[in-house]
Amino acid sequence: MKRVFIAGATGYLGRHLCAEYQRRGWYVIALVRHMPQANPIAADQLVEAQATEPATLDGIMTGVDLVVSCLGITRQADGLGYWEVDYQANLNLLREAERADVSRFAYIHVMQAHALAHVPLVAAKSAFVEDLQRSPIASTIIAPTGYFSDMGDFLDMAQSGRVFLFGDGRQRINPIHGADLATATAEAVSQGADWRDVGGPEVFTHRALAELAFACVGRPPRIVFLPDTVRRIALWLLPYMAPRRISGPARFFLSALAFDMVGTAHGTHSLKDHFEHRLATAGPARADHSPMARSGS
Template structure:
C-alpha cells in the first residue's frame, strides 16, 4: 500500500514521534493539530497541516482525508491531572475520531490505525476507557481495514508523579504492588508504523520491562527526590467523589488513575527504552 498518510493528533507525545518516523522513511504526510503551537512542532516534517477541532466535524475537517490512503489517529485528550484542553473526553476521544472516520469512509480511505488504551473493552464503567471503546465499536462496524493498538500507558503519562515529586510527595494508591510495562512514545511509534499497511485487528502493547507501581515510584524518587506516600484504596475511593462537586473532568481522571494504578496493566513487550532511561533524560525544567 502506498499513498498519503494523515496523522491525527500529530503534535502530541506519540503523534509527533509517528510523524518523525514517517518523514524519515520518505512518506507523504498530512498532519492534524489542535493549536498553533502544535502546527509549529509538526512544520519541520510536513507543510500540509490542518489546524482544527475535529470534534466539530464538517465545520472544520470536511475532506481532510481527501487524497489520503491511511489514517493514523493518535488523537485523544490528555489524562494528565495538570493539563486541560477544554473539550471533554467524549468530544475528543469519540466525536473527533468518529468525524475523522466518517470523512475517511466518504473519501475512500483504505486503512485506519487507531491508538486506544488497554482496558477499553473491560473497564467501561469509567469514562475514559468507555469513550475509547465507543469509537472502537464504530471502527469495527465501519467495514474499513483497521488495527486498534491498545498501549498500557506511556512513560510521559507518568510525568504527573514526577511533577508531584518536585512538590516533595509521590502518591501511590494501595501498596503499589500492581504491575505494568509502560512504553516510551518513541517505541510505541515504531509499533504504530509497523502496522501501517497491515496488522491484527487488536493488539495490546507494552514496553520492554515490567515493574510494580512502587518500583516506578522509587525510580522517580531516586531521580527527583520526594517522599512516597501510600494512599489506602478506600481513602482514594472516597476522595474521587469530592472533585465531582467542582470539576467532572478532574473526577474522571482521578477515578481512572485509581483504577489503572491498582490493576496489573501488561501488554506485549516491545521496544528497548527503559523507564530508568526515560527518567535519566527527563528535563525537569519542562515540568510545571
Template sequence: MKKVLVAGATGYLGKFLVKELAEKNYEVSAITRNPKKTEELKKLGASNVLVAEVTDKSALTGICDNIDVVITAVGKTKQKDNFKYMDVDYQANKDLLDEAKRAGVQKFIYVSGLGSEKFSHVKLYAAKLKFEKELKKSGINYAIAYPGGFFIDMLEMLDLAKKGNAYLYGDGYNSINPIHGADVAEEVVKMIDGDLKEKTFAGPEVFSQREVMELAYKVIGKPAPKFRTTPAWLVRGIFKTLKLFTPEKVYGNMEFVTTVATNDLVATPAGSRKLEDFFKENK
C-alpha cells in the first residue's frame, strides 16, 4: 500500500483528494495548520494528520519521511492573511519539494490551474508557473495537473441569481467547462501510477458565462433578467490601475477572478458530475 501525503488537505480540493485516496486504498497522511480539522480529515479517510504551517519551512522538516507520493494542492485563495502568492503558491510548495527530495519520495504531484502559462502576468498564475518550472528541473519524478475552474467558483453566480442580479465581467460569451472537485481528485489520483507528466482537463459540459447565469436562474426557478456587463477592456484597465496603489491582498483575487471571467478557459472534458446538479445541491 502506497503512502500518500496530501498538502492543502483542508482546502476545497484537498478534502476530495483525501477521500478519493482513502477509497482507492492508499494510506493517507494529511497536512493541516488547524488542529481542529483533525477529526474531519480522519472521517474523510486520513490515517495520519500532521499539524504544520506550510509557509514555515522549519515546520516541514521530516514531514515527508516514509512517504511514497506527495500531492500538493497548496495555494492562496481568499485567506485574509498577509502572505503573498509567491509566499504560498511558490515558496511553500518549493520548501515541501525540497523536503520530499531529501526524504526520497518516489513521486511529487502538483495541482496547478488551467492557464498558468497563458496568464503569467496575473500574480496568482505567475507564482504557480514559477513553481512548475522549479518542479520540472528538480530531478524528482513529477506530475502536474491543470484542472479548469471549479464548480464551487460558480456559486457566485448562484448567489447573484438569488439576489435577482445578473452581473457579468466582459460580455459573458467566453467559454468555460468547470469541474467538480471530486472529479478533479479522481483525475489527480490516477496520476500516481500513470505515466503522464502533465494533464490538462476540465468538466464534461462547456458553457458561456451567460449560460452559467441562466442555469443559476433556472435552478432557483426564476426568469433571468437582462444581463449587466462591463467591457473586458475596462475591467483590465481598472485592475492595472489598482495594482499601482493597492497591496496584492486587495487586488490579487479580483485580478484572478476577472481574468478567468473574461477569457476562454476550455480543456479536455473529464468527470461526470453536472453543474446543474451542483447548483441544486447548493441552492
C-alpha cells in the first residue's frame, strides 16, 4: 500500500486531502500540531510534530512515497509569520522528505503568484516553490484560483444589504470547493504533472458573484462600484494602519482582486449550493433570507 504524508491536515483543504487519499486506497499519515485538533480526520496514522521545529520531524517520513503540503497561514499569529510557516516550515518538511528518499512532493500554491510577488504571503510561498523545484525530489505544484470559503465575503456583504466592488466588477474567477481541489491534486500527482492551475466548474465575474449572493439571501442586488483607486490606496495604507494579522491577508485579497483568476475547470460542486448550505446552517439570524430556509428544505 502506498503511503502519503499530508501536512496541514487539520485545515480545511487538508481534511479533504486526507479523505481523498483514503478513498483512493492510500495509507494516510496526517501531520498535526496538537492531537486534540485532529478529530475527525480520515487518516490511518496521526503524527504530532511542529513543522517549524526541524528536530520534531526527524524520521517521521520513513517509508513515505508522497508528501502533500497545504501548510500555511492566512492570519499571522502565535508570533509566527509567513516566512516562518509558508516558507521555512515547508522547507523543513522538504529537507526531511529528501532524507527519507520520498518520491514526490506536492505543494498547494496560489494562482497568479508572479503578479503577486510583492505580497508577503505570496513571496514566502514562491520562495519555497523555488527551493522545491531545485530539489532532487520530483514535485507537483497546484495553484488554485480561490476556495468557495473565500467567496463568503460576498455572501456576508449581501446579507448586510450592499456588496462593494472595485472597478467595473468584470474580473473573473472560477473558485473551487475543497473536495474538488483535493481530487484535482490527487489526479495531477498521479499524472506526474509539474504544475497545474486549478479552478472550479463555474466561471463568474465579481459582479455575477455579488448577484448570486443576493439571490441566495433573497434580496434585490445593491452593488456599489468603487473606483479602483480606493483599492490601491488601501493597499498602500494597510501596512501602516493595521496590525500584521489583519494587513497580511487583506493585502493578499485586495491585490488578487485586480486579476482574473481562472484555472482549468475541475469538479462538480456548485457555489450556489455552497452559499445556500452556509445560510441554512448558520443559525436563525443568518438563515432568515435563505431560499432553503423559506421553503423548509
